[in-house]
Amino acid sequence: MSGVREKLRDYEYLLQRLYEKVPPKSSEDVYEIPEPAVIRIGSQTVIRNFREIAEKLNRDPQLLARFLQKELATGGSYDPNSGQLVLNIKVSRKVIKQFLNVFLNTYVRCPTCGSYHTRLERRGRTWVLVCLACGAEQPVPPF
Ligand SMILES: [Zn+2]
Known part of the structure; x- marks a missing residue:
C-alpha cells in the first residue's frame, strides 16, 4: 500500500513541477x-x-x-x-x-498565432480577420 501512496506522491510532485515550469500567462x-x-x-x-x-x-x-x-x-x-x-x-x-x-x-482572435491584435476588414461581401501580429488573414462568417 505504501508503494501506491508513494507513487501518488511522486505523481503529485511531478504535477507540481510541471505547473511550476509553465510560465505565467502573458496578457496575450x-x-x-x-x-x-x-x-x-x-x-x-x-x-x-x-x-x-x-x-x-x-x-x-x-x-x-x-x-x-x-x-x-x-x-x-x-x-x-x-x-x-x-x-x-x-x-x-x-x-x-x-x-x-x-x-x-x-x-x-487570430487562429494562426492566437493574438488579439487584429482588425476586421470588409472586402466586398467578405469579412476578413487581419492579424496585426503575424499578418495572417482569415475569412470569417459574414454578419
Ligand atoms: Zn496572428
Missing part, C-alpha cells in the same frame, strides 16, 4: 471580456454595458449587436447614446457570455 493568452450587466424587462433583455464590452473587444458595437441578434435569432436595437443593447428575447447572462466568447474566438 488571457482576454477578459467585461462581465455583461444584464437586466430583463418583460420579454426583453438589456445589456447595459454593451458599448464597454464592444470597446474591450475592439469591435464596432453595431457588428457585435448584429452577431448576437443573428445567433439568438431575435431582433434588437443598439442605442449609441446609452451604449445599451436591447434584445427582444429573454436570455440569461450565461448564454450571452457564451456567445461573446464565440465572437471573441471567431472575430477577434
